Amino acid sequence: MTTATAADYGWIRSATSPFRYALESGYVLTLVRGVSPEQFLALAGAEPRGVCEGGDELIERHQELLEESDGGDGPYVLAGACAVPGEDGAWTLALALGGDSWPPGFMETLSAGTRAVSHSSNGGKPMHFFHWYENGELRTRFEWPTVRSGSTPDELNSLMCEVGLGLTDDDASRVDLKAAVFALAERLTGVRLAVEPMALAEYRTAVVPEAPAEEWTSITIDITDAYGVRTYAHIENDG
Template identity: 40%
Template sequence: MSATASGYAWLTDRFPGLMEAYCLTLVEGLTPRKLLDRLGARQESRVRGTAELLEPAYDAWEDHDGERSFVGVTAVGDWALAVEPNGYLGTLDEVIVPLSRGTRLVSHFRNVNAVDHFFWLDDGVLRLHFEPLFPAHRDGSDPDGLVQVMRQVGFDLSDDDADYTVHTEAAFALAEHLTGVRLTPQFLESATYVCGTAPVPGRQAAVRESPPAG
């Protein structure tokens, strides 16, 4: 079955805490430990189930004043999946460009203020970036290569009066199309995550910014 937004209609009901503010990053060919190493993360714990990532993620913002971000990583097929509740490492050029060297990376993000992003990189090259709320406006080296697929998974590419009701679900579906990784409630509830905190590039101790999710 082709990936579509309707296949992710369960997201808000099953994972309301995560869907308030999240960043998911998929990197092909890396183990969870290798991904954490590339992030410069300190491995600190293991947890089972995505819900168990929420409290330590929010605690990390307070403990580190936003200078380090909590991330949990698990294996799914040939990919490593990094989950950041209330995080945004997977949106930073300083992180995702080197992380994608020699491989493929797909990430998507949203926060409580409805700010969202989707990235697809191959070997350090940004192929596609857009905001799921505004999918008609895209950039990257191949901004139009997935237009038909974007429509099929559920994005409304109209400039005016677009339907935004399933834009987050459509982002999950587009990530599935690009990676072949289909996330299910059962997987997210049972996966074992290797967890750690990674430095946030450019974050200075003297500058006390608020976390992106409020």
């Protein structure tokens, strides 16, 4: 079993990280067991755009897609999917750039009979979500680790603590939450992500239909200033 922690994913914000662009543009990263990249994209209803070599080319193709849209109604989201080794067999990694969610009902369908783990950001704005699905059921979901939902919102508590996602607001403010979420995804899948494999992978690409914004019950504003001081505020949606 993997022992990943947030410290293993400090690279995601480095200058050489292929993931920096994803954080800036918005992304969804999903890992699913036993579903091929081709099956994944077909289930998402995505329009195939061929194969690209490496993370840099995936980013270039997303930028080209934005130029094609030229400020219009889209599409804006490009997904790249590839096979990766993980726990109990083959997994697919899918990275969608330019969006923060898959089409409605997709994750339930994708995870039927298997496990799927997903995390996302809406790019520059303070909304970051984590989802764990098992056999079509949303088991645990959170934005801020102290506010969880799903059918088993507390089942991951011990793992969350081990990777650095503290269960008190004070604990959670001491760690890079995005790095810790990467580590939590690894704990649940056995898939270790690193700079070079992501940069060199062969991705099957496709344009993803735009999904409506995820309905939210609360958001947490989490800002780190130039001196390393973190400030956050939790806001409930009473509407």
